[in-house]
Structures are given as structure tokens and as C-alpha cells.
Amino acid sequence: MKTTLDCIPCFIRQALDTARMVMTDQSDHERIVRDVLHWAVGIDLDQSPPRMAQRIHRHLRQLTGNQDPYRAAKDYQNRMALTLLPNMRAKMADSPDSLLTAVRLAIAGNIIDMGVHSKLTAAQLQASIQQALSDELVGYSEFLRRVMDNARRILYLTDNAGEIVFDRLLIEVLGPERVTVAVRGAPVINDATSVDAHAVKLDEIVAVTDNGSDAPGTLLDDCSAGFKRQFTASDLILAKGQGNFETLSDVRAPVVFLFQAKCPVIASHARVPQGSHVLKWFYPETFNRVNGSGL
Amino acid sequence: MKTTLDCIPCFIRQALDTARMVMTDQSDHERIVRDVLHWAVGIDLDQSPPRMAQRIHRHLRQLTGNQDPYRAAKDYQNRMALTLLPNMRAKMADSPDSLLTAVRLAIAGNIIDMGVHSKLTAAQLQASIQQALSDELVGYSEFLRRVMDNARRILYLTDNAGEIVFDRLLIEVLGPERVTVAVRGAPVINDATSVDAHAVKLDEIVAVTDNGSDAPGTLLDDCSAGFKRQFTASDLILAKGQGNFETLSDVRAPVVFLFQAKCPVIASHARVPQGSHVLKWFYPETFNRVNGSGL
Secondary structure: OOOOOOHHHHHHHHHHHHHHHHOOOHHHHHHHHHHHHHHHHOOOOOOOHHHHHHHHHHHHHHHHOOOOOOHHHHHHHHHHHHHHHHHHHHHHHHOOOHHHHHHHHHHHHHHOOOOOOOOOOHHHHHHHHHHHHHOOEEOOOHHHHHHHHHOOOEEEEOOEOOHHHHHHHHHHHHOHHHEEEEEOOOOOOOEOOHHHHHHOOHHHOOEEEEOOOOOOOOOHHHOOHHHHHHHHHOOEEEEEHHHHHHHHOOOOOOEEEEEEOOOHHHHHHHOOOOOOEEEEEOOHHHHHHOOOOOO | OOOOOOHHHHHHHHHHHHHHHHOOOHHHHHHHHHHHHHHHHOOOOOOOHHHHHHHHHHHHHHHHOOOOOOHHHHHHHHHHHHHHHHHHHHHHHHOOOHHHHHHHHHHHHHHOOOOOOOOOOHHHHHHHHHHHHHOOEEOOOHHHHHHHHHOOOEEEEOOEOOHHHHHHHHHHHHOHHHEEEEEEOOOOOOEOEHHHHHHOOHHHOOEEEEOOOOOOOOOHHHOOHHHHHHHHHOOEEEEEHHHHHHHHOOOOOOEEEEEEOOOHHHHHHHOOOOOOEEEEEOOHHHHHHOOOOOO
């Protein structure tokens, strides 16, 4: 999807948040905001928001001289999510439908998004879990269950640090042996990288690869050749979060998007109410590869 | 108070809202946003936010060729507020303390702020009234009651269209004979002008003047000489809304601010929680002029 004019104030706010996170001097924050404003004057709206965000955050890293401004935030988010893991496992054990519960929890974890909520507390995260377990889940169906049951090679595209702890539960239910997890190739916002996969020990249960890109989404033309081969060879791609939705919603591939529609622009693009917990897929013919899932 | 970096994304969003309100062509919206971004690169943060907003909205009116982009919105807000007037009068009649209830209602009306909430419904407005009548009112005191009781010349600085219907009730309780109401000198956002004072018949019960300025606040150096004389001659100035607070909080004068602290920057400047309904005053010595109010 393309960048909208509504995305621009959000980019400026993100730049300011990042500046404040890594520099204490008000004049540095001001310099960065003016610089991003200057850059935004010439913004190319035909590109997707994550491509714009990629450029802004590259630029911010250059300006700040900090290659991973959100490192401390990500560490905090990983730790916070890990403390909730026993509680989530208990919910899974109590559930008569572990796949559905795992899907709900994976989407609950998508609240950990510093592009949208720059200060998330453990209480808000717990509230998000409760809500995800009780709210309507838009788009879940027996067809998707069959697709998930029957896929042989699943590529799981993660989104944020912390959130990957929630993803772990779904990967366990799917069966890690048929799953490859992909994280971002380099730090951008609080998106999970291989450092995070290692920090929450995801790499101990499943194959973890990185996509070779520093975009907060999956820009295929920016990803490594190895990742692209994996993408093409998979018969099911589970893509977490808004950034993956923004970058892959036009790609003809067997992708199921799992996300919270936090921003009004994305909710509108997905044709769901803002705030919805969503499973979304396009291109039914691409799922024919999944053995036995036939539409 | 000065403009903060947090104000900038908000200015961009306001510019986009205004563009969409008055022009249908997406390329015009884009042109305006790029233009305001360009302008924002060189923004002078030593000025108050309403001075910045004044410049942006002047510029928007010039770009759009529409001298009163919010006219239809203001008409709607006036009508919506007038439909609630009987209900508010009933609440006043039931109240054992009509001054306090009128103050609460006047602050309730301050929710009608297109700089903050661009799409307010009648249901949200009614909810705001209920909340204003039950929530804590920060800063109200017997001292302020005495100040309001004893003032001889009250200048009442309005904020938004629609909101002035709520102000009318407070002006009636204060006694219109000692009150002069000041509206903005020219359209800016949905701030009330003499057109609105006339539309809700405020001018039938009280003297209405305009301040000669098109800023969404009270920039004294931009106001007419007549307004400034009135300002200096008043022994109590009741100033509604965030814009008046932003522009007058540093002015040594007997001003009591009545507003909802809708934005985090203003809440922080007023040292109240965001969302508070607030009466705020500074410079106690300036109230000595009010006969009998002595601190």
C-alpha cells in the first residue's frame, strides 16, 4: 500500500520519539525534527509507509550516531513479555482450541508497537491479552485452520521485540519443524532482529533467519536472495503486524496477515474497524499449493 | 508559552484537516501539506503555538482561497450546542450552586475544539457535559468565587463556535451588565467570531466586541487598541480554552483560565493531568483590584 498524507504527522512524531530516546539535548531533538521535516517536503507517496520509515530511521541512526536506538526498549519488551509467558501457557492449557488461542495471543502481542504506542506498560499489555482472548477475531475461519494444519513449509515473519514471545506459542502449536522464523536484518524502531530471537530463546526451538533488510516491514526487493528463496518456497507465510501488511498486501503469495489494526489508514486499507484484531489474506489461488486446503 | 516540538505533528495534521475540509482534490491536499512542511522547517519555537497556528491558517486561507474554511463546521457546532441549551438550563435550575454549575458547563463546552478533535458528535458533546458535571474541577475555590462575585468589569474571552452557547449560561449567572464578551477578529479554525455571537444571539444579552486578531488565542500585540484598552481596564478576565491559555499564561493580569487540558503539552504547562477540567490563575497580586477579594 502507498503512503498517505495522514502518515506524515506520524513520521514526524516517530522521529521526535526516537530523538528523545537517544539524545538528551533539546537542540539535537530540534535539529532532527527540522531535518525530517525538510526531508518530508519531498516525500514520495507512491512508496509504502515502511519504505518511508526505513529511510527516516536510517537517517535518524546516521544523525544520532546510534545504530540501535531502541535496543534498551527492546530488551525491556522482551523481559516484560517473558514474565507473562507462564500466564499465557496456563491460558493455552485451559483452552479447548489451542490453535485459536495461540492465534489470539500472537495478535495480542502485536500491541507492542513503538511506531504507534511509544510507551507501553505491562498493565496495558495484560489488558491487550485479555481483550484479544475475548474480542471478536476478524477473519478467522475453518479455511484458515485447514491452511495452517496442512502447510508443509511455513515462513513466519515476525514484527516486534517482545511480541516474538507471543509468537513462540503459536509456533509451538504449529510445530516448529515445519516453520522458519524471519526477523529483520538490522535494527529499525523496535522490530525484532536475531538479537531478540536469541534473547527470548526462540532460536532454541525453531529455525531463525533474517531477511537482510532494515525496513520495518518486508520490502522484497530490499531483502536478501536467501530470504526471497525461502519466501517463494513456502506454502504458507504468516506475517505479523502492520508493517508486513503494508509491504506485502499487494504481493501475490500465500500470505496470512495477523495484526491489530491500530492506525486508521491501515484499518481502512484492510476494511476493518480501527482497533480490530485481524487475520487477513488475499489471492485465494496462491493457497492451492497447500496440500488439501483446496477452496 | 512557547511552541514545543510536539506541536509540529499536530500543526501538520491540522493543515491536512483544513485542506480536506475545503478542497476535494487529493493533489491540493498534498500541495498544502508539502507547503506547511516546508514552512515548518524554519519554525520559530520561541513563539507561542497560537502564533504559529495563526501563520499556518493564514497561509492555508491564502492557498485555498477560502477565507473561512470552518464556516460550515461552526454553523453545525452552534446549532448542535443550541439544541442542548434547554437541557443545560434544566441542569442549572436543579443545581443548588448555579455559579459552580455554570462554570462546569462552560468548561464542558470547551470540548468543541477542532484543533484537537476534528470530528465531534452530539453524543460526545453530551458525554462531555455529563463528565464536566461529575468530574473533579481542578482549581475552583472560594477565592475564585469571591473574585467572580466582586469583579466590576469582566472581560470574557471566548474560544470556539458552539462553545459560546455554553458560555452564555455563565455570563447570565455573572450578570451580563458587568461583562464584555470578546470574540476573534477574523476566522481561524473554528474559533468564534462576531458571526457566531450573532448566530447564537449572545449579542442580544451582552456587549460583544472583537479582538481585531485572527490568532486562535489572544496575542495582545496583535489585538486592536480598543481591545487592549478593554483588557487593561477589566478587573477580571475569564479566558476560555487552550489558545487563550497558551497566549496569556505569561501576561501579568487578573486572568482566570477555564479550559479542558486536552493536549499533553498544555496539561504539562498547567501542571494538571491530561484531560482535566481546569480553572487556573497566576499573579495573585493582579486580583487585588477586585474589590473585597483581598487574598
